[in-house]
Amino acid sequence: MANKKCPVAKKCSGCQLSNMTYEQQLEWKQKDTEKLLGSFGKVSEIIGADDPYNYRNKVQAVFRSDRNGRIISGVYQSSRNGIVGIDSCMLDDKRADEIIVGIRDLLRSFKLHPYDEGTERGFLRHVLVRVGKNTGEILVTLVGGNSMFPKKHDFVKALVKRFPDITTVTFSVNRTPEMLLLGENNEVLYGEGYITDILCGKRFRISPHSFYQINHAQTEKLYDYAIKAAKLTKKDVLLDAYSGIGTIGIIASDYVKQVQGIEYNASAVRDAVKNCHENGLTRNIAFNRGDAGEFLEKKAKLGTHYDAVILDPARTGADRKFLNSLVKIAPERIVYISCNPATQARDLKTLTKKYTVTDIQPFDMFPHTRHVECVVSMSRKEE
Ligand SMILES: C[S@@+](CC[C@H](N)C(=O)[O-])C[C@H]1O[C@@H](n2cnc3c(N)ncnc32)[C@H](O)[C@@H]1O
Incomplete structure (x- = not known):
């Protein structure tokens, strides 16, 4: 191949x-x-x-502003504490990648900023997207650095309008220095707070925290x-x-x-x-x-x-x-x-x-x- x-x-x-x-x-x-x-x-x-290719049903992206104030989203760089800005990855579900790029655009239009760990200002730290491969249901979890999520209902409305396949959106706060962690609580902003997928003929509910094979x-x-x-x-x-x-x-x-x-x-x-x-x-x-x-x-x-x-x-x-x-x-x-x-x-x-x-x-x-x-x-x- x-x-x-x-x-x-x-x-x-x-x-x-x-x-x-x-x-x-x-x-x-x-x-x-x-x-x-x-x-x-x-x-x-x-x-x-x-x-x-494109097998990952769970995709996470880190958000940050570069030194010119441009918002980037992507994955951690192996050698340094930087992030590699990417729009798509050959392992990821394509819909998940498109949603992450869409969130980056929406941040700009809502004049929201990624969370800055140094100054503790800004809002978004990372995004988790989970896709039910069999049902097509999609969960988006927005992870903030603190509980401030300005204009959250309008933001979510705009996100779901742009990506109607999204079935649920949650908001979680990670106050720890660790990246890519969800906070304990997930505030449900849209839908049920979980997705369902079908595996080997059985139905499974998948929440933001649950382990589910990727x-x-x-x-x-x-x-x-x-x-x-x-x-x-x-x-x-x-x-x-x-x-x-x-x-x-x-x-x-x-x-x-x-x-x-x-x-x-x-x-x-x-x-x-x-x-x-x-x-x-x-x-x-x-x-x-x-x-x-x-x-x-x-x-x-x-x-x-x-x-x-x-x-x-x-x-x-x-x-x-x-x-x-x-x-x-x-x-x-x-x-x-x-x-x-x-x-x-x-x-x-x-x-x-x-x-x-x-x-x-x-x-x-x-x-x-x-x-x-x-x-x-x-x-x-x-x-
Ligand atoms: C590889 S996952 C497997 C989950 C499940 N069998 C599946 O295939 O979806 C491992 C699971 O072990 C759980 N786990 C880790 N340490 C554990 C412990 N000490 N006792 C019980 N469960 C634990 C994790 O929370 C996780 O759900």
């Missing part, structure tokens, strides 16, 4: 592999996964994307694969650990007797509970809020049994409490989904004391970047 050239590749450095063809990228990722996980078993051929097409392949790999039956009790907004557990619920989910982020758990109702699930599924390690430790003490566990932790992997309790509970099957095969390899050292790795399947969820997502399937060893 011919490579698209990015004019700011060197300054941005978000696409570490963009100098390779897509086929070369897949080979590179295959070898990288084999290096990290090959000692646990044969690594199957990586499942690549049908279209490796590559819709590849996520459908990955979830289908992971659920099949768990070899679920109608007699099974399944634990969906690190469950986010409940995607995996809800999709898997058709195949099992019962699903339990555990997730740390309170708003994601609220979305998961609402997602159960959206999908008409009231009986065989429950999502709990808390730390996955502490939850499983309690379950191990109570002698709770799970037939299968699908875990999908953040890049840091699972902690000792979680892994030790998982080995103690000893479900028949474990499917470990990870966006960081290095921490996954670390965790497998504990799990393979009691489990045999039956398959290692990498997926390319993030074309042009170095990142690989990997699903490792395991079955309990005979005593």
